Amino acid sequence: MHIDTRERNYIVLSVLLMLIFATALMVSAFAYGIQVPVPYERVDPRTVATPGASPWGNPVEERVRELAPNKYEAYILAQAWVFLPNKITIPKGSSLTLYVTSKDVQHGFNIQGTNINMMILPGQVSTLTATFDKPGTYNIVCNEYCGVGHQTMYATIEVQP
Amino acid sequence: MYKTSDKLTAWYIGIGMAALFVGGSLGPLQKLEHVGINLYTALNSIGLASYYQGLTIHAVLNALVWTTFFIVGFFTFIIPRSLEKPLTMPKLNGLSLILMVVGLVMAAIPILMNLATVLFTFYPPLKANPFFYIGLVLVVVGSWVAGYGFYATYLSWRKEHKGEQTPLIALGSIITMVMWQIATIGVAIELLVFVIPWSFGLVAGTDPQLNRTFFWFTGHPLVYFWLLPAYISWYCMVPKQAGGKLFSEPLARLVFWLFLALSVPVGLHHQFVDPGVPQGWKIVHFVLTFSLFIPSMITAFTVVASLEIGGRARGGTGLLNWVRYLPWGDPSYAAQNLAMILFVFGGIGGLTNASYNMNLAIHNTMWVPGHFHLTVGSAVTLTFFGIAYWLVPMLANKPLWSAKMGVWQAWTWFVGMLLMSNALHIIGLNLSVPRRTMLGAAPYAATDWQPMLIEAAIGGTILGISGLLFYINMMGTVLQKKRLETPIEMPVAEVYHAEEPVPNWLDAWRPWIVVTVLLIVVAYGPVLVNLLSNMQLTSPGFKLW
Ligand code: HEM
Ligand SMILES: [Cu+2]
Ligand SMILES: [Cu+2]
Numbered sequence: 001m002h003i004d005t006r007e008r009n010y011i012v013l014s015v016l017l018m019l020i021f022a023t024a025l026m027v028s029a030f031a032y033g034i035q036v037p038v039p040y041e042r043v044d045p046r047t048v049a050t051p052g053a054s055p056w057g058n059p060v061e062e063r064v065r066e067l068a069p070n071k072y073e074a075y076i077l078a079q080a081w082v083f084l085p086n087k088i089t090i091p092k093g094s095s096l097t098l099y100v101t102s103k104d105v106q107h108g109f110n111i112q113g114t115n116i117n118m119m120i121l122p123g124q125v126s127t128l129t130a131t132f133d134k135p136g137t138y139n140i141v142c143n144e145y146c147g148v149g150h151q152t153m154y155a156t157i158e159v160q161p
Numbered sequence: 162m163y164k165t166s167d168k169l170t171a172w173y174i175g176i177g178m179a180a181l182f183v184g185g186s187l188g189p190l191q192k193l194e195h196v197g198i199n200l201y202t203a204l205n206s207i208g209l210a211s212y213y214q215g216l217t218i219h220a221v222l223n224a225l226v227w228t229t230f231f232i233v234g235f236f237t238f239i240i241p242r243s244l245e246k247p248l249t250m251p252k253l254n255g256l257s258l259i260l261m262v263v264g265l266v267m268a269a270i271p272i273l274m275n276l277a278t279v280l281f282t283f284y285p286p287l288k289a290n291p292f293f294y295i296g297l298v299l300v301v302v303g304s305w306v307a308g309y310g311f312y313a314t315y316l317s318w319r320k321e322h323k324g325e326q327t328p329l330i331a332l333g334s335i336i337t338m339v340m341w342q343i344a345t346i347g348v349a350i351e352l353l354v355f356v357i358p359w360s361f362g363l364v365a366g367t368d369p370q371l372n373r374t375f376f377w378f379t380g381h382p383l384v385y386f387w388l389l390p391a392y393i394s395w396y397c398m399v400p401k402q403a404g405g406k407l408f409s410e411p412l413a414r415l416v417f418w419l420f421l422a423l424s425v426p427v428g429l430h431h432q433f434v435d436p437g438v439p440q441g442w443k444i445v446h447f448v449l450t451f452s453l454f455i456p457s458m459i460t461a462f463t464v465v466a467s468l469e470i471g472g473r474a475r476g477g478t479g480l481l482n483w484v485r486y487l488p489w490g491d492p493s494y495a496a497q498n499l500a501m502i503l504f505v506f507g508g509i510g511g512l513t514n515a516s517y518n519m520n521l522a523i524h525n526t527m528w529v530p531g532h533f534h535l536t537v538g539s540a541v542t543l544t545f546f547g548i549a550y551w552l553v554p555m556l557a558n559k560p561l562w563s564a565k566m567g568v569w570q571a572w573t574w575f576v577g578m579l580l581m582s583n584a585l586h587i588i589g590l591n592l593s594v595p596r597r598t599m600l601g602a603a604p605y606a607a608t609d610w611q612p613m614l615i616e617a618a619i620g621g622t623i624l625g626i627s628g629l630l631f632y633i634n635m636m637g638t639v640l641q642k643k644r645l646e647t648p649i650e651m652p653v654a655e656v657y658h659a660e661e662p663v664p665n666w667l668d669a670w671r672p673w674i675v676v677t678v679l680l681i682v683v684a685y686g687p688v689l690v691n692l693l694s695n696m697q698l699t700s701p702g703f704k705l706w
Contacts (some may be wrong), residue, residue, distance in 0.1 A: 001411045002661035007462055014458035022451045025516050026444075034518040036443065037436040044699050080705050105703050106284050106369060108525050112593040112605075115521045118434045121369045122286060122700045126436040139605045143525035143595035145280050147287070147705025148211050151603040 037118045037126040045122035049103045060085045070094040078107040078120045081149035089158040097129040108143030135161040165251045166237050169258055171556050173234025177227045184222025185628050187215045192621030195600040195614045210275040212599040217272055220281035231545050232390045233307045236334045240311050242651050243330035244318045253310035260303030268296025278706040285372045288702025291360040294352050301345050308338035326668050330397045336417045337389040344425050347378025366698040370437035374692055377431040382424035387537050391544040395464045400654035402494045403487050405471025407654045408463050414667040419456040422677045426684030433520045442688045450515040457508055492567025496547030499575040500540050507535030527596050528589025531582045539578050546631055553638055555649040562637030566630055573627035581620030584613040
């Protein structure tokens with residue numbers, strides 16, 4: 001089959017370019033410890049918010065816990081159209097491990113200005129750990145359509161100096 | 162000879178254009194809402210309940226109805242002409258039209274009654290009226306039936322032309338339909354096995370993660386179903402319109418086969434941030450997605466080289482000066498060339514979306530609509546407008562009402578889209594502004610979003626005007642009394658190196674189908690087995706609008 005020499009060289013170059021891109025991305029993903037949510041645990045969305053049935057059934061004030069100095073975990077329940085708890089306060093430099101699930105429909109969970117961005121699905125738990133070095137207020141925004149009140153669904157993380 | 166198929170084509174593309182008219186007119190409203198000009202309260206009186214009902218209408222009509230109807234109509238027109246043979250089973254193609262129209266009406270009623278405000282991705286457990294889903298299934302099944310009509314025509318052509326190569330236009334079209342047939346199995350399972358019984362209340366729960374995975378099995382190849390018909394026009398028709406020739410036909414064939422094999426096993430790149438999908442499989446799909454870079458790069462080279470032949474034949478010289486000699490005054494040409502340019506940006510953005518780590522920054526932000534308005538909203542839609550500029554006159558046997566207005570339409574779309582998509586990309590990437598959100602009413606909306614949202618609103622308004630120019634031109638064409646003096650012919654580009662034979666493996670179905678199925682089994686088999694064996698049908702439905 002006839003392939004023009006210039007076109008042949010160009011295709012070889014494209015293949016090389018693709019391999020370089022893909023490798024660079026993989027390397028940087030591992031080097032920077034890029035995290036995506038991975039299967040953690042299944043829950044039953046119908047009962048997950050029942051008191052005593054799961055950490056998401058605990059009173060809202062008890063869902064954020066300090067495990068060690070500067071090491072926090074938060075069990076956040078997404079539901080139309082709030083995150084509960086909807087305000088988390090931690091000191092600067094803390095690491096925060098998030099466990100988020102939904103008791104109704106799909107929601108999004110994007111901490112603005114960070115790389116934390118995950119889907120929240122009923123029946124699944126999305127978990128990631130983030131470290132907050134800069135003080136300030138971070139918005140957690142629901143970025144998946146979840147009904148007519150979707151645009152009002154957000155929470156905040158207060159990182160204290 | 163082509164009377165029946167031409168009549169069908171006219172119906173398909175007429176309905177498609179009507180859908181885009183309704184769906185498209187909501188686009189500018191969304192953009193204006195984002196900058197605080199809320200026209201939705203005014204529309205309450207005519208029955209539009211919310212921003213989100215409008216957004217459902219916008220995306221279902223534009224991305225699902227306009228595209229599918231136009232594509233099936235376009236294929237009904239070009240396959241018989243490419244094979245020089247009328248449809249062998251025209252009744253089947255007629256049935257397809259009926260099924261698609263019935264499905265469209267059945268889905269439209271609940272949408273308009275605000276019973277299906279679930280957006281075009283209808284992620285469970287948001288639960289719409291069952292007839293919404295049944296209508297969508299009928300539209301898809303109707304498109305399958307059209308495919309069966311094309312296969313029948315093609316098989317009988319092959320019997321009559323033993324040993325001959327399939328003409329490229331027909332081959333590309335049939336490959337597209339076969340890919341679509343395979344790809345839509347995902348959404349068919351999602352709807353028929355899980356969602357429809359659940360929406361009727363026959364089963365109490367569904368598994369959202371499993372349903373999403375079936376959805377994206379279809380959702381990604383869907384974009385190639387939109388794009389490949391545009392490629393057919395770029396490879397096989399636009400070079401002719403530019404006075405050039407198709408530079409390397411064998412590579413064009415290879416590209417279509419590669420899209421058949423690679424379109425499906427990449428869908429997980431839409432689910433990088435899903436909690437229930439194992440990381441290893443996300444990476445496999447990420448790598449496979451990158452392999453789609455190759456057929457796209459080949460397309461860029463071959464199409465530009467084919468146009469260059471035209472530019473030089475028309476007197477152009479120099480390294481780039483030939484570009485000015487291309488037929489920019491022809492609206493069909495101008496629209497499609499501008500569509501190609503916008504697609505370059507769309508392609509670069511697409512690489513970003515598919516990049517495992519970049520995806521975190523842009524998933525479900527305004528970057529995403531910024532991206533797909535360049536692809537389906539421009540590369541595809543503007544190319545289809547370009548095709549309509551010769552196809553509608555040919556079908557109506559009337560000259561295009563105004564070529565000048567057509568050229569203006571193409572350029573305004575180009576400028577409007579550059580403004581809108583540029584702004585949406587920036588606010589998505591830098592400011593994490595969420596998509597599918599009534600931003601004008603969001604309590605967390607920040608003032609530093611405003612400048613870009615204003616740019617996007619200006620772009621959206623220009624796009625709205627551009628759309629109007631298209632419809633005025635189409636109406637003017639169809640309603641005028643003037644007839645064509647010289648008949649129009651379907652543009653078919655000659656092949657540059659016609660003396661070189663095309664190898665047989667580029668006209669053989671079996672090996673390519675085997676590769677396609679194998680790749681799907683490898684890339685999706687374990688994921689689906691895992692999700693199915695851990696399935697928990699625990700989510701009841703919710704109507705939250
Ligand atoms: C008149 C020109 C258009 C304008 C001004 C426009 C504007 C918009 C805007 C602002 C959004 C984002 C809304 C949001 O995320 O809240 C959107 C979404 C969308 N548009 Fe368009 N659009 C136009 C034409 C088109 C065309 C031609 C297509 C496809 C053929 C299209 C397909 C879509 C789709 C699929 C969505 C996504 C909806 C979703 O996320 O559920 N649009 N459009
Ligand atoms: Cu939400
Ligand atoms: Cu939401």
